[in-house]
Amino acid sequence: MLARAHTFTIDGLQVRPVAVEVDIRPGLPAFSIIGLADAPVREARERVRAAILNSGYEFPARRITANLAPADVPKAGPGLDLALACAILAASGQTSSERLASHALLGELALDGELRPSHGALAVAMAAAQAGLARLVLARSQARRAALVQGIEVAPAASLKSALRILAGGVADGAPALAANRQMPPDAARGRAGPDLGEVKGQHHAVQALILAAAGAHNLLLSGPPGTGKTMLANRLASILPPLSAQEAIEVTRIYALAGLGERLARKRPFRAPHHSISMAGLVGGSQRSWVGEVVLAHQGVLFLDELSEFARPALEALRQPLEEGRLAIVRARGAAVYPARFMLVAATNPCPCGYAGDGDRCDCGESELARHRRRLSGPLLDRIDLLVHLHREHDLHAGALTTTRRARERVLLARERQAARLAGEGVLVNAAMDAAALRRHVSLDERGDDLLRRAGAQGMLSARGQHRVLRVARTIADLEASPRVRAAHLGAALAMRPEVGLHGSRAA
Amino acid sequence: MLEPGAPGGQPGTAPANPHTACWRCLRRSWLIAELSPQLDYVYADRARLLALLALGDAELIAALAGRRRDELRERHARFARRAADRRAGVRAICRHDRSYASALRAGSAPHMLFVEGAAEAFCELDRGALVAIAGSTRASDYGREMGRALARGLAASGVSVAGALRDGIGAAALAGAAEVRGRAVCVTPGGLALAVPARHRRLAERFLRSGCALSELPPGASGRRWGHAAGERIIAALAQVTVMVEAHDTPRELAPAWMAHTLGRSVAAVPGRVTSPLSAGTHALLAGGAQLVRGASDVLELLGRRAPPVGPTSDSAPGGPDRLSPQLQQLLARVGAGEDTLDRLTAGAKDAGSVLLALSELEAIGLLARGDNGRYVPTLGA
Numbered sequence: 001m002l003a004r005a006h007t008f009t010i011d012g013l014q015v016r017p018v019a020v021e022v023d024i025r026p027g028l029p030a031f032s033i034i035g036l037a038d039a040p041v042r043e044a045r046e047r048v049r050a051a052i053l054n055s056g057y058e059f060p061a062r063r064i065t066a067n068l069a070p071a072d073v074p075k076a077g078p079g080l081d082l083a084l085a086c087a088i089l090a091a092s093g094q095t096s097s098e099r100l101a102s103h104a105l106l107g108e109l110a111l112d113g114e115l116r117p118s119h120g121a122l123a124v125a126m127a128a129a130q131a132g133l134a135r136l137v138l139a140r141s142q143a144r145r146a147a148l149v150q151g152i153e154v155a156p157a158a159s160l161k162s163a164l165r166i167l168a169g170g171v172a173d174g175a176p177a178l179a180a181n182r183q184m185p186p187d188a189a190r191g192r193a194g195p196d197l198g199e200v201k202g203q204h205h206a207v208q209a210l211i212l213a214a215a216g217a218h219n220l221l222l223s224g225p226p227g228t229g230k231t232m233l234a235n236r237l238a239s240i241l242p243p244l245s246a247q248e249a250i251e252v253t254r255i256y257a258l259a260g261l262g263e264r265l266a267r268k269r270p271f272r273a274p275h276h277s278i279s280m281a282g283l284v285g286g287s288q289r290s291w292v293g294e295v296v297l298a299h300q301g302v303l304f305l306d307e308l309s310e311f312a313r314p315a316l317e318a319l320r321q322p323l324e325e326g327r328l329a330i331v332r333a334r335g336a337a338v339y340p341a342r343f344m345l346v347a348a349t350n351p352c353p354c355g356y357a358g359d360g361d362r363c364d365c366g367e368s369e370l371a372r373h374r375r376r377l378s379g380p381l382l383d384r385i386d387l388l389v390h391l392h393r394e395h396d397l398h399a400g401a402l403t404t405t406r407r408a409r410e411r412v413l414l415a416r417e418r419q420a421a422r423l424a425g426e427g428v429l430v431n432a433a434m435d436a437a438a439l440r441r442h443v444s445l446d447e448r449g450d451d452l453l454r455r456a457g458a459q460g461m462l463s464a465r466g467q468h469r470v471l472r473v474a475r476t477i478a479d480l481e482a483s484p485r486v487r488a489a490h491l492g493a494a495l496a497m498r499p500e501v502g503l504h505g506s507r508a509a
Numbered sequence: 510m511l512e513p514g515a516p517g518g519q520p521g522t523a524p525a526n527p528h529t530a531c532w533r534c535l536r537r538s539w540l541i542a543e544l545s546p547q548l549d550y551v552y553a554d555r556a557r558l559l560a561l562l563a564l565g566d567a568e569l570i571a572a573l574a575g576r577r578r579d580e581l582r583e584r585h586a587r588f589a590r591r592a593a594d595r596r597a598g599v600r601a602i603c604r605h606d607r608s609y610a611s612a613l614r615a616g617s618a619p620h621m622l623f624v625e626g627a628a629e630a631f632c633e634l635d636r637g638a639l640v641a642i643a644g645s646t647r648a649s650d651y652g653r654e655m656g657r658a659l660a661r662g663l664a665a666s667g668v669s670v671a672g673a674l675r676d677g678i679g680a681a682a683l684a685g686a687a688e689v690r691g692r693a694v695c696v697t698p699g700g701l702a703l704a705v706p707a708r709h710r711r712l713a714e715r716f717l718r719s720g721c722a723l724s725e726l727p728p729g730a731s732g733r734r735w736g737h738a739a740g741e742r743i744i745a746a747l748a749q750v751t752v753m754v755e756a757h758d759t760p761r762e763l764a765p766a767w768m769a770h771t772l773g774r775s776v777a778a779v780p781g782r783v784t785s786p787l788s789a790g791t792h793a794l795l796a797g798g799a800q801l802v803r804g805a806s807d808v809l810e811l812l813g814r815r816a817p818p819v820g821p822t823s824d825s826a827p828g829g830p831d832r833l834s835p836q837l838q839q840l841l842a843r844v845g846a847g848e849d850t851l852d853r854l855t856a857g858a859k860d861a862g863s864v865l866l867a868l869s870e871l872e873a874i875g876l877l878a879r880g881d882n883g884r885y886v887p888t889l890g891a
Contacts, residue, residue: 205852208861223883351882367646367676371708390883392850452866455873477862492866495873496851 003090003097006104006133007083008124009075012291013258013339015120015127019069020080022087027063033084035068040078047078047109048085055113055160060092078108079118082137085109085160086167099167104128104152106138113160117142123254125149137163140173145265148250194239194268195232197408202399203229209389209497211408214240215415216431216476219323219345219384221308221499224391226355230348234304237346238271240408241302242416248300251340255299259292270301270343276310284318285339286330295322298343308347309376316381319345323384345384349377386432386469388499415479422479431476436468443471448488456495470494534603534621535727536588540566542700542730543581547573552735555764559742563617596728599701600624602631610634612746616772619725619743625701626717630669630692634747638812639669639694641748643741643765644678644755649787650880652678652755654888655779657685659752662805664691668812671695671744673737674709674722678754683716693720694747696740699732700724738764745769750811752802753778756790763790766799777802777811782847833876840867841876841887849884 005020031045052059066084068075083105090097106124108116121142128136129152136146136154143156155172157163162173200207206222210233213220220237222230244252244266252266274283274294285293295303295318305311322328326342353369356362365373420429426438434442445453453470456462462470471486473494478486541548541562551557564572566585574581603621604614612635613619624631640663642656660670660682669692673679679695686693693716701724713722723743726736745751745768753776756762766776777800781788795801800811833841840854848854854868855861868885871877880886 203852205855205861357882368706371676375708388883390850392852392882395853396856452870452873456869459873459875461872489862489866492869493862495869496865 001091001093003087003100005083005087005090005100006128006131007080007106008104008120008127009073009080010077010120010123010258011074012285012337013255013296014337015123015258016073017127017131018073018075018080018083020083020087021067021069022084022091023065023067024060024088024091025063025065029061029063031064031066033066033068035071036074037068038074038076041068041075041080044078044081044084044109047081047111048088050111051081051109051113051160052085052089054111057089057094058092060088064088064091077118079106079120079124081109082107082115082160082163086163089164095164095167099169102134103155103167104131104133104136105163106136107157107163109160115139115157115159115163119260120254120257121146122148122250123258125152125154126250126254128152135166137166137172145253148246148265194405195236196405197236197240198401198404200229200232200236201401202394202396203233203391204399204402206233206389206391207402207408209387210237211240211403211411212473212476212480212497213237213344213346213387214408214412215480216386216419216473217344218386218432218473218476220347220387220389221382221385222346222348222389222391223351225350225357225393228391228393230391231306234273234302234306234346234348235271236405237304237344238269238302239405240412241269241344242409242413243267244269244300252300255292255296255340259297261297270298271304272298272301272343273304273306276305276307278315279312280314280318283315284322284328284330286332286337291337292339293328295319295328295341295343296339299340301343303343303345305345305347308349308381309353309373313376319381320384347381347385351390382499383465385499386473387497389497411480414482415476418479418482419476431472431479434472434475439468439471439475443475443486445491446485446487449474449486449491452488452491452495461495462498466498470498473497530601530603530621531605532588534605535601536585537566537620538623538725538727539588540569540581540585542726543584544569544573545726545730545733545735547575548735549733552733552738553761555738555760555767558735558738559617559768562619562739562742596702598625599728600628608632608635610747613743617742618746619739621725622743623701623724623726623728624721625724626721627692627719628721630694630719630721631723633692634669634694637667637669637692638814639671639748640808640812641671641744641751641765641769642678642682642754643672643744643751644753644791645757645762645787646675646677646679647787648677648681648755649785650878650884650886651781652779652787653681654878654886656681656754657688658888659754659779659802659805659808660685660691660693661688663808664693665689666805666809666814667691668809668814669694669720671748673740673744674713675737680709680712682754683720684712686720687712687716687718690719694723694744695720696723696725696743697732698734698736698740700726700728700730702728741765742768745774746772748774750775750777750800750808752808753791753794753799755779755781755787757786758789758793763794766794775800775811777808779803836863837867837871840864841871844877844885845887849880849886851883854885 002023007018007020008015009018033042049059086105089095090100108118110116117139121138122145125136125146126149129149136152137157140156140158143154147154155166157166158173166172214237224230249266252270256262272294283293284295285291322341328339328341330337351357352363352365352373354363354365419431428434474486474490477490477493570578570581601623602609642660644652656678664670664686670682670686671694672682674695674697683693683695701722741764745765751765751769751774753766769776778791778794779802802808855864858864876888877885878888
């Protein structure tokens with residue numbers, strides 16, 4: 001007899017449907033699994049046999065062939081156990097096979113028949129809903145997360161036995177509790193004590209810039225000698241960003257779960273700070289072992305590149321597509337994939353290789369070193385930076401903090417709300433994402449501002465692209481101050497933080 | 510061995526073609542290129558370097574060639590004119606040529622020069638005034654801005670400007686002269702067309718349109734450290750005035766002033782802040798009697814000229830600083846007094862936004878510029 005069950009396998013960040021077909025025929029007792037299964041799947045034979053017998057069912061002493069279709073997709077992990085066991089029981093007539101067609105089954109089996117969680121429950125739930133299946137049966141500990149997905153009923157099961165009960169039309173284990181859980185907890189981001197902006201003494205200009213960057217999702221470059229607080233500031237950026245929306249939280253959780261970095265529901269925005277020795281494959285993903293790179297893990301969060309000038313050139317070049325398009329398309333020998341990668345870039349750099357340029361006479365870098373440093377920074381990446389902040393040694397050691405995380409976050413949230421209201425219908429949520437046409441519609445300068453912009457252009461301070469950047473930043477400054485128009489003061493502040501390099505970089509050389 | 514058309518090379522008699530060096534002078538530059546590695550050993554001792562470069566060919570071989578003496582003597586004796594490398598756009602002029610600058614006919618000055626760029630600029634040297642602008646290769650934004658503004662002002666009033674094609678003051682001065690298409694002269698440490706580091710190539714292209722580059726080595730010879738010192742001696746000899754803009758108080762950075770002084774040319778210096786080590790050298794010169802330079806007009810006065818009426822300026826600027834609003838004037842004064850970072854300028858301000866606006870406005874009308882580390886630098890306008 002033949003039976004077919006539905007489950008899913010995980011390949012990088014993609015979830016692929018797998019049909020488990022089991023055929024039982026008379027013959028010498030044998031159990032073979034075909035269809036590109038990896039070692040954990042092949043070992044499923046022993047687990048499934050023991051689980052079936054220990055649950056009080058009979059393991060057919062005949063010739064069993066299990067095919068995992070489609071045959072050309074590699075199947076990985078032990079999550080296919082439950083589907084395999086149910087298909088065998090259905091094929092041998094020990095349970096009804098009619099409901100197998102509408103159920104997705106996910107989970108690893110223990111030898112005693114207990115159902116264990118396998119990673120990627122949220123992603124599998126999304127894929128199952130998309131495939132049009134009615135119910136997803138999975139381990140109890142994963143039910144709450146999977147229940148966040150709309151359009152599919154989640155049926156938690158404690159063991160193989162309860163799974164069969166559900167397939168026969170019985171109730172799930174602990175199902176009623178799930179209904180209340182459909183919604184994200186409203187205060188997902190509350191109640192955690194991360195680093196606080198109140199700990200940053202002095203450096204008011206840089207703190208302002210940080211808030212500005214968070215408000216408009218602008219990319220930020222911090223430059224300054226060691227010990228001026230570049231890393232300290234960057235670490236506090238994630239805490240002043242608006243909390244994840246339910247949709248964003250699901251996206252982030254899905255990525256982390258599929259990458260095997262934990263199944264817990266994401267509550268704060270990711271903050272990824274890879275070391276500068278990272279390779280291109282590490283940053284964008286796609287090497288044999290890890291398909292998910294730092295850029296993807298920073299989705300909906302912050303990617304912080306400390307010591308920007310020390311990163312390998314290919315790694316930095318690879319950032320251009322995600323910065324521009326918010327997604328990452330990679331093609332490797334094993335296949336091609338498109339990943340979401342919308343993040344804020346925050347970079348920090350020393351002003352020169354030794355770190356002390358401009359700090360009295362302390363710098364002892366040679367001419368060529370300085371030139372090389374400048375060249376590395378002024379590459380294509382600097383073109384994607386909206387704000388450049390120079391930090392200098394704080395002279396006033398008793399300087400107070402400008403603000404706290406709580407207050408800064410309120411300002412950011414308000415500014416984001418104003419942006420969202422104004423940009424409704426533009427298809428973008430934040431000022432940083434405005435294109436030239438949107439800029440024309442949403443940025444109207446007063447007379448003094450117009451004059452300033454014209455002069456700045458004539459003086460060679462701005463390129464055409466630089467002009468757009470400055471206008472976007474000016475729009476965010478106006479939003480922070482709840483000003484419907486962009487006034488000259490907003491433009492002036494944006495100009496003072498523009499990333500164009502100094503006069504001797506551009507004019508004299 | 511002797512080419513038929515080559516002149517004998519008696520001092521004072523000019524070759525037929527005004528832009529053809531005599532073979533003896535070509536041989537001299539070949540010899541110096543051959544001995545370049547040996548010369549590099551004495552690059553730090555400028556007095557010794559000058560003494561060596563003042564020697565005749567035979568003595569030079571005896572002094573430096575070591576084990577290669579016999580071989581070099583033989584090749585020297587058999588030197589043929591065609592062995593000299595020729596390159597398009599490069600002219601060779603020797604001291605036996607009428608147009609050769611008379612300032613270069615004495616002492617350790619080179620016997621001949623290869624010239625690239627506007628050759629008229631070189632021929633003008635004897636007639637017009639030339640000012641050398643020198644200083645540290647690791648200059649501050651203030652120093653580079655001063656070097657640029659001085660060169661720009663001088664070039665605009667018809668004075669040639671000489672500087673080293675190196676980072677810092679030299680490059681800033683050459684860039685300033687190129688901005689107004691003035692005559693600029695630089696000396697490269699190696700042969701022409703090779704010695705330019707890639708990062709200066711664009712600058713070189715710009716100033717070569719109206720100025721010229723000089724070298725005493727044949728085209729293509731690689732540059733060595735002694736070439737910088739040798740270049741300083743040529744510039745010091747050509748210039749009536751050498752202006753030191755910014756320099757540490759070390760013999761190496763003050764070498765241009767020392768060379769100019771030993772040649773009897775006048776030395777001038779730009780003051781800086783007393784606490785800045787980058788101005789220690791110029792302050793030492795000023796204390797020792799160098800002329801004080803506050804701007805291009807001071808240098809013109811030293812040359813015995815009157816300040817120009819109005820130089821060609823870029824200016825979108827609506828007049829000088831006097832026509833600014835009080836707030837902008839006050840801010841400009843604060844930046845000039847050393848409060849040059851955004852943090853310090855906005856500290857204590859009631860409305861930081863208006864300070865930022867004022868800074869951007871000053872930058873947009875060209876009275877302020879942003880330096881390398883985000884520090885603001887006042888510019889001199891023209």
